[in-house]
Amino acid sequence: MSAILIDAPGGKKVASSREALADRIREARGRLALPFERSRVDTVVAVSELLLTGGGRALPGFVKHFAFWTRKAAVARLASEFAKRLPGGTAARARGVVFHLPPQNVETVFLYSWVLSYLVGNANVVRLPREISAEMAFVRDCFLERLDEAGDPTQMFLHYSSASDLGAAISNESDARVVWGGDAKVALFAGVPLREGGKSVWFGDRTSFAVVNGAALAAQSAGGVRDLAKRMHNDIFTFDQMGCSSPQILYVVGDRAAHLPAVRALLREIAENVLPGGAGVAAGHIMRKMVAAFEAASHDATSTIEWRPGALTTVIAEGAAQSGKRIGGGFLDVAFVPDLAALRPLVRERDQTVTHFGFAVEEIRSLADLLFRSSVSRFAPVGTALDFDFVWDGYDLPFELTRLVRIG
Amino acid sequence: MFDRLVNERPYSLKQSDKEAMLLEGLNELMEHHYRASEPYARIVDKGWGGLRRYDSIADIPFLPVSLFKALELRSGAGPMATLKSSGTTGQTPSRIFVDPETSARQSKALVASFRPILGASRIPFLAIDSQDVTRPTDLTARGAGVLGMMKFGARPAFALNSALDVDKSVIETFINKFSGKPFLIFGFTFLVWTKLYKSYADGELDLSNAVVVHSGGWKKVESERVSHEEFNAALKRRFNLRSIYNFYGFVEQMGSMFIEGDDSYLYAPNFTDVIIRRPGDWEPAEIGEEGVIQVVSLLPRSYPGHSVLTEDLGTILSVDSGVGGRLGKALKISGRVPKAELRGCSDVIGA
Numbered sequence: 001m002s003a004i005l006i007d008a009p010g011g012k013k014v015a016s017s018r019e020a021l022a023d024r025i026r027e028a029r030g031r032l033a034l035p036f037e038r039s040r041v042d043t044v045v046a047v048s049e050l051l052l053t054g055g056g057r058a059l060p061g062f063v064k065h066f067a068f069w070t071r072k073a074a075v076a077r078l079a080s081e082f083a084k085r086l087p088g089g090t091a092a093r094a095r096g097v098v099f100h101l102p103p104q105n106v107e108t109v110f111l112y113s114w115v116l117s118y119l120v121g122n123a124n125v126v127r128l129p130r131e132i133s134a135e136m137a138f139v140r141d142c143f144l145e146r147l148d149e150a151g152d153p154t155q156m157f158l159h160y161s162s163a164s165d166l167g168a169a170i171s172n173e174s175d176a177r178v179v180w181g182g183d184a185k186v187a188l189f190a191g192v193p194l195r196e197g198g199k200s201v202w203f204g205d206r207t208s209f210a211v212v213n214g215a216a217l218a219a220q221s222a223g224g225v226r227d228l229a230k231r232m233h234n235d236i237f238t239f240d241q242m243g244c245s246s247p248q249i250l251y252v253v254g255d256r257a258a259h260l261p262a263v264r265a266l267l268r269e270i271a272e273n274v275l276p277g278g279a280g281v282a283a284g285h286i287m288r289k290m291v292a293a294f295e296a297a298s299h300d301a302t303s304t305i306e307w308r309p310g311a312l313t314t315v316i317a318e319g320a321a322q323s324g325k326r327i328g329g330g331f332l333d334v335a336f337v338p339d340l341a342a343l344r345p346l347v348r349e350r351d352q353t354v355t356h357f358g359f360a361v362e363e364i365r366s367l368a369d370l371l372f373r374s375s376v377s378r379f380a381p382v383g384t385a386l387d388f389d390f391v392w393d394g395y396d397l398p399f400e401l402t403r404l405v406r407i408g
Numbered sequence: 409m410f411d412r413l414v415n416e417r418p419y420s421l422k423q424s425d426k427e428a429m430l431l432e433g434l435n436e437l438m439e440h441h442y443r444a445s446e447p448y449a450r451i452v453d454k455g456w457g458g459l460r461r462y463d464s465i466a467d468i469p470f471l472p473v474s475l476f477k478a479l480e481l482r483s484g485a486g487p488m489a490t491l492k493s494s495g496t497t498g499q500t501p502s503r504i505f506v507d508p509e510t511s512a513r514q515s516k517a518l519v520a521s522f523r524p525i526l527g528a529s530r531i532p533f534l535a536i537d538s539q540d541v542t543r544p545t546d547l548t549a550r551g552a553g554v555l556g557m558m559k560f561g562a563r564p565a566f567a568l569n570s571a572l573d574v575d576k577s578v579i580e581t582f583i584n585k586f587s588g589k590p591f592l593i594f595g596f597t598f599l600v601w602t603k604l605y606k607s608y609a610d611g612e613l614d615l616s617n618a619v620v621v622h623s624g625g626w627k628k629v630e631s632e633r634v635s636h637e638e639f640n641a642a643l644k645r646r647f648n649l650r651s652i653y654n655f656y657g658f659v660e661q662m663g664s665m666f667i668e669g670d671d672s673y674l675y676a677p678n679f680t681d682v683i684i685r686r687p688g689d690w691e692p693a694e695i696g697e698e699g700v701i702q703v704v705s706l707l708p709r710s711y712p713g714h715s716v717l718t719e720d721l722g723t724i725l726s727v728d729s730g731v732g733g734r735l736g737k738a739l740k741i742s743g744r745v746p747k748a749e750l751r752g753c754s755d756v757i758g759a
Contacts (some may be wrong), residue, residue, distance in 0.1 A: 240750040282748035283687030283700065287472055287719060294471060295478045297454040298447035304454045309689045328750045 004166065007128070007157040009144045011137065018169060023159075025097055028123035028154035032094040035120040035402055036079035039150065044115060044387050045072045045404055048141045062108045062238070062386075069388060070115060074177045078119065078390060082398050092402045094121030096175030096198060101189070103181040103203075106239050107136045112388045113178050114155075117401045123154040125170055130159055168192050175304070176401060179203065200399050203265020203393055206244035206352035206375075207326065210235065210382055211343065214336070216358025218262040225262075228357060229269035231383025234354055236270070238386045240281065241328040244393075245353035245378070245385045249322050249333045251343060253359075256336045260316075263334065264306075271312035271330075281329040286310035289331045296325075340367045347374045352386070352393060353405050357382040409433030410513060410706040413679040414520050419669075419734035421678055423727050426736060427465060430681055433706040433715035434468050434714060435461055437561075441712040450714040465681055470702050470715040473505050475662050476502035482711050493659040494548040498515045501548075502660050507710040516662035517707055518556045521665050521677055525653055526560045526619060532586040532752035533561020534579065536595025536604050538568040548757045549659035550596055553623065567595075567604065574607040583613065590617050596624035597654070601634070605643060623655045623665075627744060636672070656720075656741055661713050664705040666739055668731035673725055674739040680705040682739050684724055685717065698723045698742055 004021055005013040016024075051059060051067035068074070081251075082199055086092060098117045102110035108118065114126050132140075140157055147155050160166045171177055171192045176199040179189050183204045194200065210232070220228065235247055252263055276332040281289075296315040306314045312330045320342065322333035337343060340363060354376055356364055363380050377394040380387070390397050409432055413421075421429075423609065436523040442449045442459045454470040475481075482488060493502040506514070506634050541551040558564055562666065565582045569575050582591075595604070598621045620643065629639055636654070643649050656674050657665040666674035666682070676682050683692055684699040693699040699721045702714045722741040729738055 240751050281750075282746065284719070284745045285475070285698075285748035285750065286687060287717075287745060288748070290472045291478060294451050294455055294475050297451045299450070302454055307455060308596045310687065329748070334641055363586075396726075 003160065005159045007140060007144060007159075008140060009148045011141060013159070016158075018166070020077055021156075022169070022173055023179075024153060024156065025123070025125065028098050029175075030115070031152075031154050032096065032123060033121035035092045035094065035398070036075075036082065037121060040119055040121070041075055042155060043143070043146050043150070044070050044119060045075055046146065047139070048072070048075075049140055051139065060135055063139060065387065066108055066115075066139065067113075068113055068266040074117070078398070082120075084104050085396070085399065087404065090404045090406050092120070092399075094123075094124065094405055095401055097173060097195075098122045098124050098401055099170050099174035099194075101126060101177070101179045101181065101185070102126065102128070106180075106243055107133055108388070109141060109180055111136070113180065113397075114157075114399050116390055117178070118155060120398050120402045122176070122401060125156045125158065125174065127167070127170075128157055128159055132154075155174075171195075171198075174198060176201070178401075188237065189282040196327035199285060201395055203244070203398070204350070206350050206393065207348055208245045208247050208351060208355070208385065209249040209251060210355040210357070210385075211251040211253060211359075212263075212338070212356070212382070213301040213358025214252045214259030214262070217252070217266060218254075218259050220262075225266055225269055228382065229266055231381075231404075232266070233270045234383055235385035236330060236332065241330060243386055246328075247327055247353075247355055247385055248328075248331070249335065251320075251346070252334065252336050253338070253340055253342075253379075254336060255338075259336070267312060267314055267332070268332070270367065271306075271309060281311065283310075285329045286313075289313040289327050289329065292325050292331060341370060343367065344370055344374075347371055347376060349375060351376050353378045353380060353385055355380055355382045355385045409436065410679050411516075413634060414513075414516055414677075416678050418524060418677060419675050419736050422735050423737065426678060427459065427681065430679070430704065430706065431462070432463055433679075434465065434704060437706065437709070437714045438468065440709065441483045441714065445481055445712055447479060448481055448483070465704060466683055468704060468715045470704075470717045471712065473502070473658065473660050473716050473718045474671070476713070480505070481713075483708050488710055489547070489553055491662060492546065492548050492657055494550050504659055504662065504713065505629040505711045506662070510708055513707045515556065515559065517663040517677065518665070518677065519559055521624060521655075521667055522557075522560055522621070525621070525651075525667070526592060527590070530560060531589070532582070532591040533557060533564040533607065534559075534567055534582050534593045535564050536567050536593060536599045536622075538570050538572055539566045540570050549657075549662065550624070550635060552659070553596075553660060554594065557592065557621070561592045561594070568599070572599070572603065574603050576607065579604075579613070583615070587614065587617055593618045593620045595622055597622045597626060597639075598624060598628040600643075601629050601632075601639065605646060610646045611648075613647055615649050618647070618649060619651040619653065620649060621653045621655065623657060625744075626741075628719065630743075656739070658716075658718060658720075660705055660716050661705050661708060664703060665709045668736050669738065671729070671738065672698060674741065675734050676737050676739065678736075679707060682722075682724065682737050684722060687745070690717075693724075695724050696726065700745060701739070701741070713733040721745055 004016045006016050010012045032305045048067045048070040100113045117124050171194050174194050178201045180203045186202045186204050290307050293313050296302045297305045300322050303316045303318045314332045316336040319336050320335045448678050477500045488505040488507045491504040535554050542555050567579050638650050653668050655665045655667040662679045669675050681704050683702045686693050686699050701718045701720045708714050724737050727740045728735045
């Protein structure tokens with residue numbers, strides 16, 4: 001029989017049988033909370049405070065971001081805006097047991113997925129990979145300690161082998177399921193039933209791009225370019241540019257002749273000055289990027305390539321078409337377009353996040369209207385591509401994970 | 409210039425003399441390939457700032473070796489034979505286009521490189537491979553290597569059958585017939601180890617008159633936790649061998665072979681040179697510093713393979729050391745550039 005290991009406080013793992021897990025899940029369904037119930041909010045805020053003050057160790061940026069996202073004011077706003085979104089005459093309730101299948105390699109996702117579901121009152125079962133980083137384990141353990149102190153057994157972080165059929169068994173006991181990790185993973189779970197119908201939230205393959213106003217860029221001071229470069233570096237290099245919302249293409253609205261020098265200066269700034277220590281991505285991947293760039297260079301459609309130093313590899317297109325490759329690890333296609341409207345035919349089937357710089361709010365709103373038929377589900381300023389939002393991929397997650405009761 | 413260099417005794421040229429001649433040849437080849445291959449010209453224009461006259465070998469543009477998997481690059485319109493790398497299943501192999509002129513150069517280079525080891529007249533040849541590898545359709549580097557060695561080896565016998573299992577009767581017949589005089593054993597390093605070495609006990613087969621030439625990388629042998637030194641010692645002990653030569657070469661620059669010298673380092677043929685580059689900024693490394701190997705060669709004329717950045721790591725240990733009478737750069741290979749996996753949102757975890 002395959003082993004199930006449930007995370008316990010103090011970094012421990014406790015083995016559980018299937019039957020024991022099923023019992024615990026059923027019991028948990030009987031102990032749901034109301035959305036944004038005080039004790040749960042307090043737990044989340046307490047951990048956030050601990051993380052923000054360092055918790056005694058140096059924490060990476062994405063942990064600090066989670067802590068910031070779950071600070072008192074932010075959670076209060078989440079709660080009040082959730083309440084505002086409720087239709088008149090209704091009340092919200094937790095869905096029940098929610099099964100989370102976060103992506104293998106973008107670690108922070110499991111935290112966001114879980115914390116939203118926890119705040120709205122659900123019992124949760126989160127399947128984690130066998131190993132997670134020490135920082136993520138630390139955050140999880142902060143929560144486990146508090147849950148244990150409060151005598152709350154409704155939140156389960158567990159590990160089991162892919163070879164087992166536990167995914168089906170747990171789904172069978174779950175009222176909702178959140179599947180992250182791309183099309184292949186979604187397909188695996190598509191045929192796996194939940195309890196009594198159940199609610200599924202799916203996150204398939206996605207791509208993203210950035211759009212910059214060439215004139216605004218060219219008008220930036222050196223300090224402004226440096227600041228923008230830092231933000232773009234963040235968007236591109238977090239999670240090795242392999243997140244769903246990581247930009248792979250940079251569109252520049254403007255005139256190539258007039259704005260190319262400013263674009264090249266920006267790219268140089270990102271690559272050379274911003275990358276700490278110059279290390280970044282491994283040599284093997286730098287070579288993979290080089291091959292992709294040289295291949296693009298061999299075609300007419302490419303104008304120039306930048307491949308040295310290897311941190312950021314760029315392919316600047318002649319027109320608007322790009323190499324179409326998703327390489328990651330600092331590989332960027334760059335293309336010039338005359339205006340924002342020109343983006344419409346260029347948006348790809350699965351584009352999700354459009355990060356932007358140098359445009360007025362109305363221009364972005366017009367762009368969003370123009371792209372209403374596309375898959376794009378988020379427009380955000382450059383620098384925030386990887387920032388999580390409770391509205392993700394078109395889902396209002398707190399609402400997806402709750403149900404409404406009409407009280408008349 | 410290629411002919412001039414290949415005709416000199418191998419490793420007899422001082423590095424500085426060699427470089428001057430190589431540079432002239434490389435400048436000529438840059439222009440030749442630029443004019444003959446449009447895709448190559450575009451790469452030089454868009455990735456290297458355009459064609460110019462180069463003042464040093466380190467300035468010569470290079471192509472990453474895997475580009476030959478992605479693109480079919482040929483310098484010329486005439487009929488060409490296709491040589492493929494022995495790719496792993498599922499992966500597109502490298503494709504190299506060889507016309508009669510470049511093919512003749514490969515032969516010439518092979519002869520020049522191995523004559524000091526194998527002598528001027530043909531000797532009996534036992535290939536640690538199967539006859540199938542020399543089939544002209546779908547020819548890979550391994551097959552081309554065996555075919556090339558047939559210049560030195562008369563009456564080749566193939567030690568392995570089609571299933572790549574050892575045919576001991578072939579080996580024993582061969583040894584009984586030829587062991588009184590020098591003979592050649594040639595094969596992929598991994599096959600020499602897993603097939604020849606593992607099929608016999610110590611002392612069972614006397615190969616004291618054999619010259620063993622092997623190539624193909626140490627990775628698979630090292631995965632069995634056998635070092636280069638242990639490999640040589642084991643073969644010598646088991647078969648009473650005295651001469652074992654490893655060489656480094658790759659299909660994208662077929663014919664440019666770096667052969668093991670008396671100090672166990674690999675030496676650059678006269679018509680080639682090696683530069684070690686730091687990954688990332690790609691600047692040339694210092695002597696003794698490990699980096700990514702780039703090889704330049706005057707041999708390839710029918711495809712732009714005259715300057716290739718490999719995916720191998722190595723170090724230049726000396727220049728013009730004179731050890732074993734060899735001048736030029738001495739190279740030590742440390743292994744492959746590790747394959748890098750990136751993180752990301754996509755994964756497949758079973759239900």
